[in-house]
Amino acid sequence: xxxxxxxxxxxxxxxxxxxxxxxxxxxxxxxxxxxxxxxxxxxxxxxxxxxxxxxxxxxxxxxxxxxxxxxxxxxxxxxxxxxxxxxxxxxxxxxxxxxxxxxxxxxxxxxx
Amino acid sequence: xxxxxxxxxxxxxxxxxxxxxxxxxxxxxxxxxxxxxxxxxxxxxxxxxxxxxxxxxxxxxxxxxxxxxxxxxxxxxxxxxxxxxxxxxxxxxxxxxxxxxxxxxxxxxxxx
Numbered sequence: 454x455x456x457x458x459x460x461x462x463x464x465x466x467x468x469x470x471x472x473x474x475x476x477x478x479x480x481x482x483x484x485x486x487x488x489x490x491x492x493x494x495x496x497x498x499x500x501x502x503x504x505x506x507x508x509x510x511x512x513x514x515x516x517x518x519x520x521x522x523x524x525x526x527x528x529x530x531x532x533x534x535x536x537x538x539x540x541x542x543x544x545x546x547x548x549x550x551x552x553x554x555x556x557x558x559x560x561x562x563x564x565x
Numbered sequence: 566x567x568x569x570x571x572x573x574x575x576x577x578x579x580x581x582x583x584x585x586x587x588x589x590x591x592x593x594x595x596x597x598x599x600x601x602x603x604x605x606x607x608x609x610x611x612x613x614x615x616x617x618x619x620x621x622x623x624x625x626x627x628x629x630x631x632x633x634x635x636x637x638x639x640x641x642x643x644x645x646x647x648x649x650x651x652x653x654x655x656x657x658x659x660x661x662x663x664x665x666x667x668x669x670x671x672x673x674x675x676x677x
Contacts, residue, residue, distance in 0.1 A: 457607075487665050496655055496668040497608070541608070552621060553666060555608040 456480075457544050459556035467564055472529040474559050476542030479523070483544035483554075486518060488527045491539045491558065500540075501527065532563040567591055569669035571656050577675045580646060586672050588639040588656030595661040597639040599631060602653040602671075614639060615661060646676045 456479045466472045474488075485504050489497035503509045503516040503525070515528040525544070529536055539558040546552070569590045578584050590597060599611040613621035614633040628650075630642040639656055653673050657666040 489668075496653075496671045499665050499667060502665050543608075547662075552610060552613065557605075557607045 457542055457554050457556035459540075459542055459559045461557055462560040463562045464559055465562045465564060466532050468532060468534060470532050470563075472532045472536065472561055472563065474527040474529070474540050474542075474561065476525040476527075476556055477523055478525065478542075478544045478554075480544060480546055480554070481523065482546040482548055484547045485545040486516070486525045487543045487545070487553070488514075488516060488525075489541040489543065490536075491541060493538075497541055529561075532561075534563050534565050537561055537563045569656060569658055569667055571654075571669040571672050573672060574670060575673045575675075577677060578643070578646065579677055580648070582646075583642070583644040585643065586641040586654055586656075586674075588641075588669055590637055590639075590656075590658035590667075590669075592658055592667065593660075594658040594667075595636055596659045596666075597633060597636070598657040598659075598666060599639065599641050600655040600657065600668075602655055604652075608655070612641075643674075646674075648676050650674065651676045 458477045488501045490500050491497045501516040503518045509516045513530045517526045539560045541558045542556040543553045572587045596615045598613050601609045611625045612631040617633050628645050632640040653671045655671045656669040659666040
């Protein structure tokens with residue numbers, strides 16, 4: 454069973470702080486990883502994609518990938534109340550039909 | 566409209582009804598997907614179409630029947646559903662390959 458694991462939370466951070474969201478995966482064949490944000494009652498919205506080890510930054514968001522440890526993370530700097538949502542981590546095994554496997558999501562709450 | 570659209574946005578149906586969900590993508594993508602999202606469960610991949618051919622069917626009950634008449638349209642035909650099929654049904658599309666998927670707004674389905 455190929456799994457992507459996330460702490461369901463809620464993760465509570467004060468406004469302006471750094472939120473750190475973590476994800477582990479079991480399929481060593483996974484090569485592409487994605488972070489989605491999902492507001493309550495809405496559909497997932499793509500935030501970041503990462504394909505190689507290291508950090509990838511986009512505005513206030515930084516995705517980190519460590520394939521040796523099978524670990525993906527998302528950092529949100531200067532967190533805002535509007536960042537409060539569920540964050541979904543997904544991995545793709547590019548040699549297995551390019552199917553995404555999603556984690557259960559982490560609920561983030563940013564308090565003013 | 567732009568992106569990925571889904572209709573209807575909400576659907577209530579009895580267990581003996583037959584209904585269809587529609588998805589349309591305006592992104593020029595080659596692959597389309599159906600997902601089911603139930604409360605407190607990870608996103609579940611149901612069907613994948615690549616270049617209008619079904620490439621994945623994740624042991625989905627036969628009461629769900631997909632149809633992909635062209636690369637821009639995807640349908641999910643529903644018949645004799647069960648109450649446990651009540652969920653948010655999400656359509657997504659991608660350029661294919663290693664690329665990320667983009668989701669539509671979803672159809673909230675309630676089976677009574």
